[in-house]
Amino acid sequence: xSQDKVPTILRYNVSDGIRxxxxxxxxxxxxTHERRQEWFxxxxxxxxxxxxxxxxxxxLYPGKLEQNAQPGKRNVFPALTxxxxxxxxxxxxxxxxxxxxxxxxxxxxxxxxxVAFNSFVVQWIITVPAVWTADAKKLTRSCAEAAGMGSxxxxxxxxxxxxxxxxxxxxxEPSNMSVGDSIxxxxxxxxxxxxxxxxxKRLPPNLQVEECGVSSGGKCGSVFLNRVFENWVETELGAHxxxxxxxxxxxxxxxxxxxxxFDVGDDExxxxxxxxxxxxxxxxxxxxxxxxxxxxxxxxNKPGFRVSGGRVRVPPSKMTxxxxxxxxxxxxxxxxxxxxxxxxGHRPISKIVLVGGFGTSQYLFARLKNELEAGNTTVMRSPxxxxxxxxxxxxxxxxIGNPGMxxxxxxxxxxxxxxxxxxxxxxxxxxxxxxxxxDVYEGQDMCRRASRWYVKRGQTISEREPIxxxxxxxxxxxxxxxxxxxxxxxLDDDSPVFINNCRKLGxxxxxxxxxxxxxxEKKVGKNYEDRYxxxxxxxxxxxxxxxxxxxxxxxxxxxxxxxxxxxPRPTS
Numbered sequence: 001x002s003q004d005k006v007p008t009i010l011r012y013n014v015s016d017g018i019r020x021x022x023x024x025x026x027x028x029x030x031x032t033h034e035r036r037q038e039w040f041x042x043x044x045x046x047x048x049x050x051x052x053x054x055x056x057x058x059x060l061y062p063g064k065l066e067q068n069a070q071p072g073k074r075n076v077f078p079a080l081t082x083x084x085x086x087x088x089x090x091x092x093x094x095x096x097x098x099x100x101x102x103x104x105x106x107x108x109x110x111x112x113x114x115v116a117f118n119s120f121v122v123q124w125i126i127t128v129p130a131v132w133t134a135d136a137k138k139l140t141r142s143c144a145e146a147a148g149m150g151s152x153x154x155x156x157x158x159x160x161x162x163x164x165x166x167x168x169x170x171x172x173e174p175s176n177m178s179v180g181d182s183i184x185x186x187x188x189x190x191x192x193x194x195x196x197x198x199x200x201k202r203l204p205p206n207l208q209v210e211e212c213g214v215s216s217g218g219k220c221g222s223v224f225l226n227r228v229f230e231n232w233v234e235t236e237l238g239a240h241x242x243x244x245x246x247x248x249x250x251x252x253x254x255x256x257x258x259x260x261x262f263d264v265g266d267d268e269x270x271x272x273x274x275x276x277x278x279x280x281x282x283x284x285x286x287x288x289x290x291x292x293x294x295x296x297x298x299x300x301n302k303p304g305f306r307v308s309g310g311r312v313r314v315p316p317s318k319m320t321x322x323x324x325x326x327x328x329x330x331x332x333x334x335x336x337x338x339x340x341x342x343x344x345g346h347r348p349i350s351k352i353v354l355v356g357g358f359g360t361s362q363y364l365f366a367r368l369k370n371e372l373e374a375g376n377t378t379v380m381r382s383p384x385x386x387x388x389x390x391x392x393x394x395x396x397x398x399x400i401g402n403p404g405m406x407x408x409x410x411x412x413x414x415x416x417x418x419x420x421x422x423x424x425x426x427x428x429x430x431x432x433x434x435x436x437x438x439d440v441y442e443g444q445d446m447c448r449r450a451s452r453w454y455v456k457r458g459q460t461i462s463e464r465e466p467i468x469x470x471x472x473x474x475x476x477x478x479x480x481x482x483x484x485x486x487x488x489x490x491l492d493d494d495s496p497v498f499i500n501n502c503r504k505l506g507x508x509x510x511x512x513x514x515x516x517x518x519x520x521e522k523k524v525g526k527n528y529e530d531r532y533x534x535x536x537x538x539x540x541x542x543x544x545x546x547x548x549x550x551x552x553x554x555x556x557x558x559x560x561x562x563x564x565x566x567x568p569r570p571t572s
Contacts, residue, residue, distance in 0.1 A: 004387050005357070006100070008190075010037045010092055026099040032252045035244045039063050039223050040096075042191045043089025044143070045129075045136030047503070051491045053336055054131060055218035055329040061227035090143060097147035123156065124149040125393045128545055129192040130159045130415070131217030134489065134505050137545055158396055159544040160389050161187040161194040161215065164355040166399070166407045167392035168382035172351070174204050181350045182212060182341055186334060186368075187389065188358035191221045193330050195337045199346055201410055208408040213341040214415050214458050220329035222259075222358035228322045229254050233312060236305040250312065262319055263362040264370065270314040323363050330364060331371050338372065354381045355388035411462040412544060417490040419453035420508065421499040430497070441474060443526025449499045451488075454540050456495050461542040466550075468539050474523065474531045481512040510536070510551050510560060519554070 049056040194217035202208035399405035
């Protein structure tokens with residue numbers, strides 16, 4: 001059977017242990033009734049979003065890798081949180097991508113033959129939510145490489161909403177666009193919803209756009225409809241609980257049947273069918289049992305909730321309530337994005353284009369039209385909305401160095417403030433006393449942990465215009481000449497003076513140990529101590545889903561790695 005997309009699902013064959021001895025199934029190999037691991041990709045970015053424009057429903061409705069063991073709820077990985085949960089997400093992502101790679105390679109070899117395939121240069125493109133942290137994006141790339149997708153020369157990552165825009169905007173009728181128009185792309189997927197707005201700089205056939213306004217997004221994708229539904233069912237069941245098989249079948253049927261065509265104003269009951277009405281067991285029974293512990297459990301019939309004949313009845317009012325918990329977050333984000341673009345001096349949004357799997361929801365589409373379509377603003381759905389991201393990712397990659405591909409992003413807007421901690425001269429009244437220390441070499445009091453921001457939230461950035469910062473260090477003559485700086489980010493609109501309460505992205509390492517020491521200038525400090533005075537530059541180039549760093553000393557440039565936040569394997 002052919003499908004637009006392969007579901008991100010794994011089924012481990014030995015008690016759901018990672019890399020079980022009996023192997024594992026992936027994607028469509030997992031049957032409807034089988035227990036599975038899904039939405040584990042969200043675990044790669046476990047940070048809880050707190051910014052006002054980034055709703056996070058995973059806090060109220062956590063998944064298996066996010067929740068603590070709670071009374072009345074079975075957790076596949078008991079008490080699995082923080083580091084351990086992220087490790088599991090990483091391992092499962094590698095397993096899934098490994099299966100995906102083998103499937104793709106196998107099909108290419110079957111079609112072209114092994115001799116021809118071995119002559120190909122395979123470019124893997126991994127898409128990531130724009131709202132994810134830089135660390136989560138880097139971890140996703142490392143998972144792809146660990147899955148056998150090659151080194152950094154054959155794996156690239158790209159922003160999902162920008163990839164979607166590369167496809168969706170080209171599908172708009174040129175006669176309906178004009179230079180200066182602002183087009184908002186809403187990439188509503190399974191786990192996240194990302195928003196990005198572009199202003200048309202040049203019309204097709206040589207389409208050029210620029211990002212206008214800070215993009216936004218949050219954890220409020222369609223998976224949370226499933227979680228809200230599961231939460232409602234389990235709450236209503238009370239002392240009775242669903243077996244693993246029953247839960248898997250119920251959720252799958254809700255996912256692929258019940259919620260797909262629900263629309264605003266629907267007034268008919270919905271029925272989630274399956275064998276789970278016979279899969280109830282007492283809370284006192286073993287929650288790991290995959291067979292009903294109480295065969296023939298009695299039907300449930302109470303106001304607003306009924307289980308009968310293998311079906312859960314979902315009244316239209318309850319379906320609306322489930323959808324509103326999730327959809328209202330997206331509607332609010334789109335409204336805020338529209339206001340932000342206008343307040344920045346751009347034209348009001350002319351088109352809101354829905355893409356992504358959740359973007360095919362009639363309910364979401366109708367709510368956006370009812371709430372936000374007015375005046376010259378039109379809400380529309382992109383053709384091939386479900387696969388717009390992957391189609392656009394290919395367009396973006398082919399457009400590099402090829403203007404004929406009709407996609408060019410002149411500039412973007414940074415959604416984060418990024419920089420390092422540094423020492424600056426202490427200023428009374430501005431700097432707190434506990435950060436003050438005497439620097440005998442400089443002959444003055446200095447302040448620790450002051451911020452030096454390379455780029456600020458809302459700043460216009462372009463990969464064609466790298467950002468350069470000049471630094472100097474004074475170091476003892478016996479220094480190793482290898483320096484490290486912690487890199488931080490902040491999502492607030494204001495750039496803080498100090499690094500406190502900012503999130504650490506990784507470590508920037510600069511290595512001058514290979515430079516002959518006679519090339520360094522010596523200077524005498526206020527304490528008459530000789531030190532090397534080293535002047536150098538750090539050059540940042542910002543792309544849609546990552547940034548590169550170069551180190552420059554006396555005109556010679558070299559790449560500088562940003563070491564990610566290492567995730568060690570849990571020991572217990």
